[in-house]
Ligand SMILES: Cc1ncc(C[n+]2csc(CCOP(=O)(O)OP(=O)(O)O)c2C)c(N)n1
């Protein structure tokens with residue numbers, strides 16, 4: 001048989017086409033490295049991590065109870081299981097200087113940013129004393145004072161808004177960094193990639209954090225994502241990514257330090273994929289039939305983020321009694337917030353007309 005003629009016969013291989021568009025001069029050739037060691041926390045820091053993570057856990061459990069009692073209406077997405085992510089990251093930020101934006105699973109981030117549990121719980125029950133005057137509910141909470149920009153119900157919207165916040169940090173030259181959190185499901189939204197492109201092009205000071213809790217409503221990340229190693233999602237925009245154990249607050253904090261160094265040096269955005277897990281259903285109306293009880297139980301037993309910090313505390317010589325005192329203290333704070341959220345009055349009728357755009361523009 002006659003051998004097939006090679007297609008390139010007679011034509012020399014030409015690299016000319018590939019070289020026609022020169023590379024941008026500001027491409028980063030170096031790469032950030034995932035720290036091999038955990039963050040070295042002082043005793044005080046460890047205690048604070050524990051306190052904040054237990055606060056989030058107990059607050060969310062209480063919110064779940066109030067929901068069951070009919071005191072909270074509408075959607076309500078709990079953060080139980082993911083506490084190490086918000087606490088580890090936000091402990092490295094400067095409140096009032098750096099900005100934070102997230103999706104609808106936002107109570108934990110607000111608590112981690114030092115916002116009063118009373119005004120968060122009162123928002124959940126729709127009371128006038130709530131942080132959005134009872135008109136936003138679980139998914140729509142903001143604190144401009146804390147540079148906490150929500151609380152967004154549209155999946156992925158916070159990524160483009162966060163990119164805008166990063167632009168404003170750069171424009172005002174205020175030295176701040178924006179942290180934009182989004183989920184594994186949101187990572188498949190188109191606007192994420194439009195934002196990535198602009199952020200890298202303009203070297204914006206932003207840390208994109210994918211909270212990969214393995215599910216988007218009832219769909220697992222492997223079923224829905226062609227590239228399920230989500231830290232690689234920025235690669236075609238030259239945004240480097242690190243994959244982090246999001247169940248270990250010290251690993252989270254160490255990676256955040258690295259990310260901050262990168263962004264603050266003017267090298268542009270960076271992506272952190274936090275591997276984590278949500279214990280509860282997507283929202284209060286989800287019985288989570290798409291996964292087994294054993295799967296959840298295994299994560300709880302093997303990698304619960306609060307149990308992890310407890311171990312670190314024990315290693316640091318903190319006694320069980322000291323830990324118990326913190327636990328009791330947190331229960332009091334959470335109970336008080338529920339009491340406050342129950343007895344506070346509903347918003348005045350006149351509030352229907354405030355915070356609404358009525359001007360011509
Ligand atoms: C643009 C848009 N599409 C769909 C929805 C409905 N929806 C709400 S949450 C959600 C899943 C998002 O999952 P993920 O990004 O992984 O975040 P998680 O809930 O796990 O924190 C979907 C599809 C929405 N709110 N907005």
Ligand SMILES: [Mg+2]
Nearest residue numbers: 183184215216
């Ligand atoms: Mg998810």
